[in-house]
Amino acid sequence: MRERVIGIFLEVIGAAVGGFLGYIVFLWLVRQGFYGLMIPGGLLGFGCGLVARERSFVRGILCAVAALLLELYAEWKAFPFVADESFTFMVTHFHEKAQIKILMLVGGVILAFWLGKDAGVGRGGPRSKPTQPTSDADSPE
Numbered sequence: 001m002r003e004r005v006i007g008i009f010l011e012v013i014g015a016a017v018g019g020f021l022g023y024i025v026f027l028w029l030v031r032q033g034f035y036g037l038m039i040p041g042g043l044l045g046f047g048c049g050l051v052a053r054e055r056s057f058v059r060g061i062l063c064a065v066a067a068l069l070l071e072l073y074a075e076w077k078a079f080p081f082v083a084d085e086s087f088t089f090m091v092t093h094f095h096e097k098a099q100i101k102i103l104m105l106v107g108g109v110i111l112a113f114w115l116g117k118d119a120g121v122g123r124g125g126p127r128s129k130p131t132q133p134t135s136d137a138d139s140p141e
Contacts, residue, residue, distance in 0.1 A: 010051045015063060015116070018047020019070050030078045037101060040074050041067030041108025045115035052119040060117025067112030071105050 022043030029036045045063045052059065075097075076090040083089070095102070 007053050011048050011059060014051035015044050015048035015066060018050075019044035019066065021047075023070065023074050026074050027078060035100075035104070037071055037075060037104035038108035038111060040070045041105075042111035042115065044070060045112030048116045049118050050120070052116075054119050055117060056119075057117055060113040063116025064109045064113035067109050068105070071108050075101065075105070 019040055022040030025043070026036055026039050029039070041064075044067050045060075048059065048063050072091055072094065073087070075094075076087050081089055081093060094105075
């Protein structure tokens with residue numbers, strides 16, 4: 001039980017650090033004249049999956065939801081609507097944004113799910129216990 005609580009804590013920390021870094025990178029890109037709304041969600045899922053110890057579909061869903069909220073927030077901070085700058089207005093009228101913005105939002109959510117559900121992202125899959133070496137008596141000569 002204690003290991004599971006520690007694992008969940010590490011996953012939340014990994015997601016928070018990844019999401020924060022993604023948000024900072026997104027704002028930096030905007031100031032450079034570029035647009036990368038997929039980055040906050042993708043890094044959120046990457047950070048969570050990187051420290052995860054086992055695969056979890058539920059964790060992927062939670063990362064996707066968190067990425068959706070983070071990306072909406074990032075878009076709102078960088079490009080609020082002129083008519084009403086409130087976050088509520090942004091959420092309820094996001095479908096009026098350019099199609100590329102909607103596609104990048106969806107792409108970031110999918111990335112967060114995909115990277116967040118897997119354990120040990122970038123390490124060839126879930127972490128496994130090392131295999132026991134075979135003894136010389138078991139090997140054929």
